[in-house]
Amino acid sequence: MTRKLIFGMNLSLDGYIAAPGDDIGWSEPSDELFQWWLDYELAISRSLYGRKLWETMSSYWPTGDQQPGATAAEIEFARNWRNTPKTVFSSTSGQLGWNTRLVTGDAVAEIARLKAEDGGPLSIGGATLAGAAMRAGLIDEYALAVHPVLVGGGKPFFAALDSWVNLNLVETRTFPGGVVLTRYETRR
Numbered sequence: 001m002t003r004k005l006i007f008g009m010n011l012s013l014d015g016y017i018a019a020p021g022d023d024i025g026w027s028e029p030s031d032e033l034f035q036w037w038l039d040y041e042l043a044i045s046r047s048l049y050g051r052k053l054w055e056t057m058s059s060y061w062p063t064g065d066q067q068p069g070a071t072a073a074e075i076e077f078a079r080n081w082r083n084t085p086k087t088v089f090s091s092t093s094g095q096l097g098w099n100t101r102l103v104t105g106d107a108v109a110e111i112a113r114l115k116a117e118d119g120g121p122l123s124i125g126g127a128t129l130a131g132a133a134m135r136a137g138l139i140d141e142y143a144l145a146v147h148p149v150l151v152g153g154g155k156p157f158f159a160a161l162d163s164w165v166n167l168n169l170v171e172t173r174t175f176p177g178g179v180v181l182t183r184y185e186t187r188r
Contacts, residue, residue, distance in 0.1 A: 008143030050126025131159025
């Protein structure tokens, strides 16, 4: 039995996780969507990050629970983020901290090794890292929180693939502000 690998992120209607200049200002979640992401993260046993997403997350969440006006959900998210084991795939990141391990070698081989271990689901984040896992056929589920904005370019959610990947729809849900969540499982 292998662990499930889930790729989930906020994205624009035209398919980008960040607008040009790595701008994610358009993806501010409602309280209800933030709670959905918190519940998602609470179910994850290990998070896999590419360098850029790691830098974004680690610049805020280690002290996110200490920020003025932090909500109960943000406090719980920050605590969970610090406690959840994380693997960062990078050839340039130095000190990591917060229950994090650095992998500088073959990302696809390491992801396959982690999937083969016993344990709960894995999440993967970062366009480049997730793209490599997509091309290798390692992603089992996609969770897309599509925001009603067209950004016209930037970092795409989906990578170029060598062949089709057939999916089964497992959930749809609408959130305040017109965000539509869709979850798909890879058809094996």
